[in-house]
Amino acid sequence: MDNNLDALDKQELAGRQDLKEAIYERLKQMIMRRDFTPNERIDAVAIAEKLGVSRTPVRDALNMLDAEGFIKTVPRQGIYVKGIYRQDLIELFQFREMVELYALESGFQTLHQQREDLIAIVHRFEAAIASTSYDGVRAMEADIELHRRIVASTGNRIVMDSYDRVNGHVQMVRAYYLQDMQRIKQAHQEHQSFLAALEDGDKEGAKLQLKRHLEETLANLLSIIDIYKVF
Amino acid sequence: MDNNLDALDKQELAGRQDLKEAIYERLKQMIMRRDFTPNERIDAVAIAEKLGVSRTPVRDALNMLDAEGFIKTVPRQGIYVKGIYRQDLIELFQFREMVELYALESGFQTLHQQREDLIAIVHRFEAAIASTSYDGVRAMEADIELHRRIVASTGNRIVMDSYDRVNGHVQMVRAYYLQDMQRIKQAHQEHQSFLAALEDGDKEGAKLQLKRHLEETLANLLSIIDIYKVF
Structure with missing residues (x-):
């Protein structure tokens, strides 16, 4: 996933008041453009580090994507991009x-x-x-x-x-x-x-x-x- | 809201592996039963204290309720139960x-x-x-x-x-x-x-x-x- 995360740039968040919303939109766009492949694991900590933010807005954004069915959370395993069958x-x-x-x-x-x-x-x-x-x-x-x-x-x-x-x-x-x-x-x-x-x-x-x-x-x-x- | 929160009991969470899910279900039930009135402010910190948990699962549960349209988050003001018109x-x-x-x-x-x-x-x-x-x-x-x-x-x-x-x-x-x-x-x-x-x-x-x-x-x-x- 390292190459995919290279596409994330903390400059994109400049001027965004609602960090959660900004990160949600960006990750959703990446999933829809298939920057992540289906069933790929998403590393919330790595995303927070790449964007230079705390884990909270990343976690909030991932919860929104989960509620919308773009990702799935497997307890004690991790977060994965959903495949479409x-x-x-x-x-x-x-x-x-x-x-x-x-x-x-x-x-x-x-x-x-x-x-x-x-x-x-x-x-x-x-x-x-x-x-x-x-x-x-x-x-x-x-x-x-x-x-x-x-x-x-x-x-x-x-x-x-x-x-x-x-x-x-x-x-x-x-x-x-x-x-x-x-x-x-x-x-x-x-x-x-x-x-x-x-x-x-x-x-x-x-x-x-x-x-x-x-x-x-x-x-x-x-x-x-x-x-x-x-x- | 103090009276409403009296209905919350940390015993309910005993044995629940997924705290976020358990809190989400309980709050949704309270909103649907009108234990909260429409447009009432929800105090995440007070809920966390009443349930004896950290703020993270409460925050996660509220994000899920927000995504489903049961509550609305007003930036820099707070979280409110949505009215139905x-x-x-x-x-x-x-x-x-x-x-x-x-x-x-x-x-x-x-x-x-x-x-x-x-x-x-x-x-x-x-x-x-x-x-x-x-x-x-x-x-x-x-x-x-x-x-x-x-x-x-x-x-x-x-x-x-x-x-x-x-x-x-x-x-x-x-x-x-x-x-x-x-x-x-x-x-x-x-x-x-x-x-x-x-x-x-x-x-x-x-x-x-x-x-x-x-x-x-x-x-x-x-x-x-x-x-x-x-x-």
Whole structure:
């Protein structure tokens, strides 16, 4: 893990009032970017030393990551990064489908009114995957924003919070998904089909397109698991 | 808060290997039973002293409660029990409806097969609300179990975990709801109507009955908020 911890820099914490929050965000980012590998042990003492802070904010940050399911604490053994397995992915996508289709059902008029915003987001996705200047991080951000906007149309903070909590885990696997250019282009077409139904005010059509998009994304991720054995 | 802390007893921690977990469970129970009032300040140092433990497990337990939304930490001011407001309840019940109707859609066959178990749970509810031996806690437990069984029919741990996390907040208000005998009897009838549809294998009927039950429960809780101004 020594190489991974080299990425931590105490300068990042300068000016942050809430150390716990800052360390939590940084460690979560590192887990999602796979700077740590699944099932890797996390050394809280080494992290505190590298960041030049006491163990308390590191411990607090790790407790938050534990509560959100990014790490697991094994009593008297240590703290480990959680792996994501086939069944986890299937359940994650069932959860996403439940929430996103509920959002389309309850928030469709809101989304129809916001269609220009959504089209702009999909244009950003398109620009990010342009073959001459491919930018995987920007594509991922646009993809996340599109789906979060769909969920936000519920106007329900409890639904949004539970989605964000679960979706953090999806982000862990998006990094792999975004290496598959054929799949990215297909996803872009699926986003466009969804937007076309939205523009037409066709709620059932939009639900169908979104459902297919999630199914295709899941199928692609499961095939990646099988090929790379990474999770 | 002194009176509330009198309820804490260091004997409870005897034999518990994971102090953090034991303190977390006890404090959560106290919040749900309204031993603390909403917006009341929580004194971590006083809790540690009362339990005869160091501040670390108390701090860890409070971090877990914070992550789950039972308390809120105001930097440089303190830790407070969260209040539940009108809009929170509305969003909580939208979330429950989303999850429980999804469960009926995807798990109906499973529930139909388990109908004897569900009938037994509703019989426990009925016994608990018998006028000669009313037992509010037992009624609440039976009610929670019925709804959790519905959600468990998805076989999806992510859906169940997100439901449990949110449902803890619903339990905070059940204590009030269960003081209204007229509403309790009505809820029992709604449970029975749901079971009747389940026995008939009538999925759409079961969804309709469950939807109505949640709507009636929400309406009752909102009227309690208006009468007692407790949240």
